[in-house]
Amino acid sequence: EVQLVESGGGLVQPGGSLRLSCAASGFTLSTYWMHWVRQAPGKGLVWVARTNTDDSSPSYADSVKGRFTISRDNAKNTLYLQMNSLRAEDTAVYYCARVMETTVYSGQSFDIWGQGTMVTVSS
Amino acid sequence: QSVLTQPPSASGTPGQWVTISCSGASSNVGSNNVNWYQQLPGTAPKLLIYNSNQRPSGVPDRFSGSKSGTSASLAIRGLQSEDEADYYCAAWHGSLNGPIFGGGTKLTVL
Numbered sequence: 713e714v715q716l717v718e719s720g721g722g723l724v725q726p727g728g729s730l731r732l733s734c735a736a737s738g739f740t741l742s743t744y745w746m747h748w749v750r751q752a753p754g755k756g757l758v759w760v761a762r763t764n765t766d767d768s769s770p771s772y773a774d775s776v777k778g779r780f781t782i783s784r785d786n787a788k789n790t791l792y793l794q795m796n797s798l799r800a801e802d803t804a805v806y807y808c809a810r811v812m813e814t815t816v817y818s819g820q821s822f823d824i825w826g827q828g829t830m831v832t833v834s835s
Numbered sequence: 836q837s838v839l840t841q842p843p844s845a846s847g848t849p850g851q852w853v854t855i856s857c858s859g860a861s862s863n864v865g866s867n868n869v870n871w872y873q874q875l876p877g878t879a880p881k882l883l884i885y886n887s888n889q890r891p892s893g894v895p896d897r898f899s900g901s902k903s904g905t906s907a908s909l910a911i912r913g914l915q916s917e918d919e920a921d922y923y924c925a926a927w928h929g930s931l932n933g934p935i936f937g938g939g940t941k942l943t944v945l
Binding site for chain 2: 747749756757758759761762771772773807812815818819820821822823825826827828
C-alpha cells in the first residue's frame, strides 16, 4: 500500500527545535517531488516547503525561510523537516504530501498525504 | 501570505447540485492549473480534482472542476451526506515557487 506516515511532533518551547519525519512505503521516495503543508487548529491549509527529486532546489514559504530545512534520506525512504527557532505561530498539524508525477510541471497536485503530526509551540 | 478566495461556507440538500468558487490572480490561477482537495472531519486532505478538471481514479464523476481566467469552480452533482467536508482549492504561484491554497469552504449537507 502506498502511504506516508509522519512522526516527530510534540510540545516544544518557543525558540526550540523539532525534526519531523515522513516515512514513505509502497513507493520510492527519491523519485518524487515532496512538500510539507501545515494546518493551524481550526484554520486552512498553508504550504511550508518543497523539494525536488535530487534536493537541488528546495523552496520555502516566507514565514519559515531561514528557520526550516527540508531534506530526505533515500536509504531510509524518509522525508524530513528540521524546524528551528520555533514560534507560537508555527503551532499546527504538519502534513507531508507527494506530488503526482504527471503534474510536476503543471501545477503539482498532491496525490498522497500523510495523516499529519501535531506541533505545539508553547511555554 | 496571500490565499485564493473561497466562500467560507456552502450548503445543499441531498441530491442537489452545489458549486464552490475559487478566485485568484493572473500569477496563480490565471496561469496555472487548479487542484481541489476534500478534507473530511479529523482526516488528512484528499485530492479531488487536478489539472483544473481531471479526477483521480476512485473519485466519483459527481465531482467536476472548471477554470476560466483567474477563477475556478468545483461542482458537486447529486449531493450526498458523505460529501460534508471542507474543500480547498490550490494553485501554483510562480514567485512563491510553491502552491497557495484557498481559505477553504465548509460544505454542509442539510
